[in-house]
Amino acid sequence: MFEIRDLHVSYGKVTAVRGVTLTARPGTVTLVLGANGAGKTTTLRSAAGLHKPDSGEVVLDGTAITGRPAHWIVKRGLVLVPEGRRVFAPLTVLENLRMGGYTTARGELAGILDRVFEMFPVLRERQDGPAGLLSGGEQQMLAFGRALMAQPKIMMLDEPSMGLAPTMVETVLGSIRAMADSGIGVLMVEQNAEAGLEVADDVAVVSRGEVVFSGTAKEAASHSLVLRAFLGDAALVTEN
C-alpha cells in the first residue's frame, strides 16, 4: 500500500502541487491524468525523493518516507521510471539492467534477471547490444526492466507512452498490466488518457496541482471531469 497524502510542492515561489492525495495498491494500476503542467510529474518526483515537498506525507507500507533521499527510497521498494525513456545509451542492455539491480543482493540478481527477460524477451535477444540502438518502445521496456531489477513493491511510471508509435503503445501498456498482475502496485502518469484507461484499475485526475476526481476506471470513463481533463489540451489550443 502506497499513499501520497495532502502533498504540497513548490519550485521557489511557484507552487506546483497543492494538496495532492493519491493511493496505489499492490497488483493494481492507478492512472493519474491531467494536462501539461498540472503537477503530475512533480508529484512523482517528490514522492521519489528527487525534490523536497513543502508539506504532506508519503507513506509506503506504513512507513513515512517523506523527504528522504532518493537512493534510500529505492531500497524501501518505491522506484520511479522517469519520463523520456532515459537509459544509459553507450552501455549494453545487460549493463543497464545490472545497474538497476544496484540495491539488490548479488545472489538474487540472476533470478530476477531471468524474470525480467521472461517478461521482456526482446531484452534477452538484445542484451549484448548498446541500449542506445534499441527502438523507442524497446528502450521503454528496458527502463521498466531496469526498475524491476530493484525489486520494487510500487513502481511510478512517468508518461510511459510518450512519443511511442501507436503499435508500440499497445505493447508497453500490455507490459504495464503484466507488471501489476505480478503483484506490483503501479502509479502511472499519462497524458494519453484513452490509452491509459485501457489498463487502469483506478483513476485520479489532477488539475492545477489539485486532485479533482478519483474513482475506478469504469466510473472515470463516463465522468465529465475526466472527459474535460483530456479535452482540456485541445480547448487551450483553439483558444490561442
Next chain:
Amino acid sequence: MIAWYDTNIILIQSTFVGLLMALSLQVPIRFGVFSFAGIGCYGIGAYVAAIMTIRYEWPAAAAIGAGMLIAGVVGYLLALTVRRLGGLYLGMATIAFDLIVGVLAVNGGDLTGGPSGLFGALADVTTLHLVLISAVVIGLLAYSERGAIGRRVEAVREDPELAASMGIDVRRHRQAAFVISALLGACAGGLNVLLRTTIAPTDIGFSLVVLALTMIIVGGSRSWAGALIGAMIFTWLPGFLEFSGQWQKVIYGVIVALAAIWVPGGLLGMMTDAYRSWQRSRRDAGSGDGDRTPLGSRAEGTPA
C-alpha cells in the same frame, strides 16, 4: 640511459607530480563534478609538508601524509559547503577556494613564510617513491574505471537523477570525488615541495589550474591514461619550445584550442578511436573476431 636520466631528472620527477596533479582535477570531472579544488589542496599539501619538515623535522612520508589528511578533511568540508552548486558555479566556487589558499599562504606570517614562501624542506624523496606512488594511484583509478564501479561513476556523471532513481547515493559519490581529488592534489603538492625544497604562493596560483586543466583536455579527460599523456606533453614541451621565447604561451593556447575543437576526447580518445577502426578493418578483412571485453560474469549462450 643513466646519463639521460641524470640530465633530465627534474623533468622526469615533474612528470609524475604533474600526473598526480592532473588526476586531482580529472577524477571529479569523471564523477560529473566540475571542481578545481584539487589545486588548492595541492597548495595545502605542499605547505603542510614543508612546515612539518622544516619546523618539526618529520620524515617525508609523515609530512606528506599530514598534508593529505588535512586536505582530505578540507575537501570533505568543501563538498558539504558547495553541495547545492553545479556546473559553472561550482567551477567558480572551487577556483575561489584555490585563490583563498593562495591568500592564506601570503598572509600566513612566519608559519607560511609570507610572500617569499618557505625554504629548506629537505627530505629523502626519490624518483622511485614517485614511481611507486603513481603506480598505486593508477592501479586504483584504473580499477575504478572498470566493471560495476566504472558503470556507477558513469551513471552518476551522465544522469545523476536517473542514478539516484536506481538507488545510487549520488551525494556520497560526489563527496567521494572531492575527497579523492583533495588527497591526490595534496599528495602531488607534498611530493613536489620535498623534491624542490621550496614553496611560494606564486607556485600555487591560477596558472597551476590552467596547467592541470590543459593536461587533461589535451590528454583526455575520461581515463587516467589521458592525464598521463597530458602530463608528459606539458612537462616536456616547454623544453622543446625554448626557441620560441615569448611565443611559448601563444603556442600553448593554440594547442589547447585545437585539442578542444578537433579532438574533444583528447589524444587518448583519438588513439582509442584509431585503434578501434584498425581492429575493425582487420576484422572485416577476415582475421580476428569479436573483441568486446566481457563485463562481469555474463550468461553466455542465449537462446535464440
